[in-house]
Amino acid sequence: MTDLPSGSKPVENSLPAGLKPLELAHHLQSQIQRGHAYARSRKHRFRWKSVAVRLTTLVLSAVSTIILGLQNLDPWTGTAFSLVAVVTVVSALEPFFAWRSLWVLMEDASYRFHRLEDDLSYYVASTPVDQVDPERVRAMFVEYQEIWDSLSSRWLKFRDAG
Known part of the structure; x- marks a missing residue:
């Protein structure tokens, strides 16, 4: 499993065995669509x-x-000074x-995800x-997993910076 942001669904780490190549491609395409x-x-x-x-900060x-x-x-x-304080708090969010x-x-x-789906569909x-x-x-499945890996690691980086 890839590390996913909270509330997301797990992604399969491997493709199912025994599928014909076209079925395999359709399976991957459905996974890409879910990711997208x-x-x-x-x-x-x-x-x-x-x-x-x-907008709240601006107003x-x-x-x-x-x-x-x-x-x-x-x-x-x-009241104005109070609003300035509220702006400071909202800006920090x-x-x-x-x-x-x-x-x-x-x-x-x-x-x-769009690019990978287009490449797979065209192929x-x-x-x-x-x-x-x-x-x-x-x-293409490996590329799909790399998208998720990149998304997960960058997600964690942004969340840790907060």
């Missing part, structure tokens, strides 16, 4: 969290600045959770059924 679906769902989640934090900063401009009212000045970095990581994984479509090379399919 995982990366896509996580990418959307991280993107929206990152955007929400950035709070703007409101704080406007309130500080109203210097004649002491309650407003206190993004690096802690690394949502933007994880969003970009999932973009990269999606690209790599299967352009090769006669009786000439599908199981070693070439296995090489």
Whole structure:
């Protein structure tokens, strides 16, 4: 099993035995599609969290600045300073959770899964059924595992940095 981010599904470490080369290719293709679906769902989640934090920071900063401009009212000045403190806290959330970095990581994984799926689909479509090379399919499976390995190790790096 590859080390996967929390909440993800385990990935098979080997291809099933006894399948014909074309069946093997279709099996790998379904695994690639599952990997891509995982990366896509996580990418959307991280993107929206990152955007929400950035927009919250922007709005709070703007409101704080406007309130500080109203210097004649002491309650407003206190509120403004409170909002500046909240902006500081909200700004600290993004690096802690690394949502933007994880969003970009999932973009990269999606690209790599798409590319592998396209390569496999083209190979299967352009090769006669009786000439599908199981070693070439296995090489693509190795690449599939490398995508997961890279995703997992980079995921851990971003989470440890937070």
